[in-house]
Amino acid sequence: MHKSNKKVILDSVIIGSALFAMFFGAGNMIFPPYLGFKSGTEWFTGFLGYYIADIGLAVVAILSQIKTEGHKNLLSPLGSSFGKVMIFVIIMCIGPIISIPRTAATTFELSVQPLAPKLNMAVFYIIFFVFIALLSIKKSAVVDIVGKFLTPVLFVGLLLLIVMGIITPMGEIELAARTESVIGDGIEAGYQSMDVLAAIVFGMLILNSASAKGHTDPSSKAKVVAGAGIVAGIGLLVIYLGLTYLGATASSNYDMHIYRTQLLSSIIETLLPGSFGSVFFAVVAGFACVSTAVALTSAAAEYLEGVTKGKVKYSLFVLIICGFGAIISLVGVESLITFASPVLSVVYPPVLVLVVLSFFGEKLGKISRRCGAYTALVFGFLDALSSFSLSLPFVSELPFAKLGLAWVVPSLIVFLIGVAIERISNYKLNKRSV
Numbered sequence: 001m002h003k004s005n006k007k008v009i010l011d012s013v014i015i016g017s018a019l020f021a022m023f024f025g026a027g028n029m030i031f032p033p034y035l036g037f038k039s040g041t042e043w044f045t046g047f048l049g050y051y052i053a054d055i056g057l058a059v060v061a062i063l064s065q066i067k068t069e070g071h072k073n074l075l076s077p078l079g080s081s082f083g084k085v086m087i088f089v090i091i092m093c094i095g096p097i098i099s100i101p102r103t104a105a106t107t108f109e110l111s112v113q114p115l116a117p118k119l120n121m122a123v124f125y126i127i128f129f130v131f132i133a134l135l136s137i138k139k140s141a142v143v144d145i146v147g148k149f150l151t152p153v154l155f156v157g158l159l160l161l162i163v164m165g166i167i168t169p170m171g172e173i174e175l176a177a178r179t180e181s182v183i184g185d186g187i188e189a190g191y192q193s194m195d196v197l198a199a200i201v202f203g204m205l206i207l208n209s210a211s212a213k214g215h216t217d218p219s220s221k222a223k224v225v226a227g228a229g230i231v232a233g234i235g236l237l238v239i240y241l242g243l244t245y246l247g248a249t250a251s252s253n254y255d256m257h258i259y260r261t262q263l264l265s266s267i268i269e270t271l272l273p274g275s276f277g278s279v280f281f282a283v284v285a286g287f288a289c290v291s292t293a294v295a296l297t298s299a300a301a302e303y304l305e306g307v308t309k310g311k312v313k314y315s316l317f318v319l320i321i322c323g324f325g326a327i328i329s330l331v332g333v334e335s336l337i338t339f340a341s342p343v344l345s346v347v348y349p350p351v352l353v354l355v356v357l358s359f360f361g362e363k364l365g366k367i368s369r370r371c372g373a374y375t376a377l378v379f380g381f382l383d384a385l386s387s388f389s390l391s392l393p394f395v396s397e398l399p400f401a402k403l404g405l406a407w408v409v410p411s412l413i414v415f416l417i418g419v420a421i422e423r424i425s426n427y428k429l430n431k432r433s434v
Helices: 003-023 026-068 080-097 099-112 121-136 139-167 182-192 195-212 218-249 260-271 275-307 314-331 333-363 366-388 408-433
Strands: none
Touching: 003 026, 003 139, 003 195, 003 218, 003 275, 026 182, 026 195, 026 218, 026 260, 026 275, 026 333, 080 099, 080 195, 080 275, 080 314, 080 333, 099 121, 099 275, 099 314, 121 275, 121 314, 139 218, 139 260, 139 275, 195 218, 195 275, 195 333, 218 260, 260 275, 275 314, 333 366, 333 408, 366 408
């Protein structure tokens, strides 16, 4: 094999391993088992819906940044000023305001509190963010740290749990699904994970990491990033599939009132009984949160350094983000999720529209892209009003509204109107030139 091809493969594996750990936060460990639990014998159908709507779209978002050469061009159809506002909001939500503090709060509630209930919460958050700062402080080393060190522990630990569940199943899988729409629940769970937004943030890290490893020409960079997406996608496929199956094997053991975290804890305690199971769960959940926190901190700091045009250095932003995160974490997981939901409901739809449309290249003009994106933004906002008990009846009656996708059909209709306007304009222009 040619030396350059070996380097592309090796770098794709390292970066892809890091991408796996970046996406796999503690929340992603909780959702698949509960989906399998509700789906019963239809667990695989539910898994397909979840995987496509979560990682499938996230990998597409990563690949879209190869086409557009970064998030700036991806969001450019929104207009220069509004595009900048949008990426700033995304970075703040996925970074220091919501997601980074949530990783710390989740680590405390899932990993630390069960083993050390007397440990002071504020003390833990200080320790946690000092650790995150140390891992994130060197910009060029972040992807390698996550890919080479954190991912193997996370992947092997989860694989061990899945193998144990296959060898000694928890019980018989329920014959009937305990939900009206298995595929719908899977899509909703994957969509609500908001990993497409995370992909926009991680895409910057992945592109920069590929460049730092010497892949500066577009062809080589595209190969590495695409390879990394495939590696991460396969790894997450194995883990999500296994966790969904484990949940299905527990479907006859509990009633529907069990919480997601309780279900996962019960699965681990059954398959890995005694103190080993508790420690195992704490370690895996901790590593999942740490890897995501490191990636998000680095991406946010790198973005903010760019905003200041290097006047404020990356390392200082890392310290600021970690300090800010330690304070916000005191709010707790549930409060952070509640706060995040309406904000992300507004931001997510237009980004997803632009991600999909980016693959059509020059076949589409700015009018059609803006029509689709701005319509998604408006209907995302209208949908978010339901969080404040201000929901509009006509929005809730739209197709796919129950899945949180009320914006899809209106965006498609207005997008097609935009395409028609572009075609008519081009036809008139060509006619005049003739």
